[in-house]
Amino acid sequence: MRALPKPLVLAGFMTMLFLYVPVIILIGLSFNASAMGVTWKGFSIQWYEKLLADPSIMDATINSLIIAVLSTFFSLLLGLGLAIGMEKWRKGHASWMNILILLPLVIPEILMGVALLMVFVFLQVPLGFGSIVIGHMVFNLPLTVVILRARLRKFDPIWEDAARDLGASSWNVLTHITVPMLRPAIVGAALLSFTVSLDDFVVTFFVAGPGSTTLPLKVFSMIKTGLTPEVNALSAIMVVVSMACVGLSWLFQSQAYSFSIKHDSSS
């Protein structure tokens, strides 16, 4: 490959800097000994120690994890069925389904949050874990379906034919052929859903109730009383965990079996 022109390399570098400088500064300051924010007074991990000692933060972390796991699980369950169904009956109603399933991803989150709150109040659903899990599924489900369908498109129906011919019932085809072959996409979708759920603020803000404070909500309430280094430390942890999840998700999706079945034009 030809070497890129220097100005382009510089532009690319600047873009990355633009994206990551805030995150780097945040992580850096979380190790600052100073309690006053932006002036460097030496290296310290005291804020992390303080963080771990704070029971309300631990509660919020556990809440966040429970909600992320549940919304991921139910999104996968529904998403798998939906993705397989849409791929199998692609010629039928799948095209408008395709648009409808993606819509929640582009609807402004604040609208979605308000709308969900209205629905829950109208249906008298108590606000709390349940409402947050359902709220998160509104964006996790489309995400899961998009990722699974991308993988399913490379899935050759001849494998299902072969399995059925070898004695597999529809259920066996699903459990022995379809799901194992989708595994990289399933793991990838799960990690991504998990991350998005863990980081969500807007929808959670609207549909959360007492006793269901998640980490992003906790961060928000902490900065209302001022920017403390503790928030920096908490944010730094969340950034690292999220990036690790997204990285793993990407890794799983790119890991693939060879799908190199050629099709000849014979009857």
Added chain:
Amino acid sequence: MSSILVLKDVVKTHGQVVAVNHVSLTIERGEFFSILGPSGSGKSTLLRVIAGLDIPDSGTITIQERIVNADPPHARPVNMVFQQYALFPHMTVFDNIAFGLKMQRQTQPCIRAAVEEMATLVRLEGKLQRFPEQLSGGEQQRVALGRALVNRPVVLLLDEPLAALDQQLRQDMQAELKHIQEEVNTTFVCVTHQQDEALLVSDRIGVMAAGKLLQVGTPQEIYEQPVSSTVAKFIGLSNSFSGMITRTKSGICWIEQEHFPLMMARCPKGLVAGPVFVVVRPEHIHISVDQPCNDYENTLSAVVHDVAYHGHEVFYYFCLANDSIWTARVPRAEVPTPSLVVGQSLFLQWAAHEGFALSD
């Protein structure tokens, strides 16, 4: 002896296209039966209908005297070797071969023994822990074969089993396929568009074109007594011309063609007059360089158009008076000397019984 597989008036349409058009066929136990036809002739669809992967529009499929129309694929005593093998990429060779037995809920020791026995038959010992993508084309082919055969199907269906292999490997596998079929003594129904492959390995052949089964017979019958010009053209190279029968006598007819002298050829019973299509196989064309020889009833003048050297034999292409190109196939030892040159005029001859007339 009862027939193992009987198709009766089977029709299958894909939208507007009639893929299988009223096909009736009886296959006997232990037979190696080939369905031969060009691409798009509906032969693969016919195989899928037998396997239960496609549901026929009408007609019945009987396997071992049981009508299986309503049975799903996993309930039919047949297994299929798919064209591109369709090996499961996330399973080892062992798991691929064991898949059918696992579905039957056989015990682990049973499965292991059966898979290992099958691996010996299809020569895959020592490769059981590999994944399909780590195997060569020929090995993948044998996994597909083993994966189907390990279930001891009543009928094994093979969809273009050798099409994805290169020439040399294909010839080896042809022999091996025949050998395995004799070893397991199972009925094989094989779809192919390679006529040499079908002629070599089959006990009987069914020729299919445009969804219809045109002729069923032994390789010899198909080659020497094709029932129609379509069959004749598809089975082996042939030279042909259209003409009119003027008279017939004891299985021989006389044919008029505007560019040729009066020709004589074999003619089927019942064909007495009207337009016919005459076929002469390339190996029956005799070349006379100087003057026609009296041993043959038919003589045509021709001009050498091209020569193709194939090692053990030589193909000559000739241009005839009606501008058609005919082929002669001459064994290495019988090549005329001095060598024929392009543009040279000479005579092509064949005996009356070496050509045959067909009614279309």
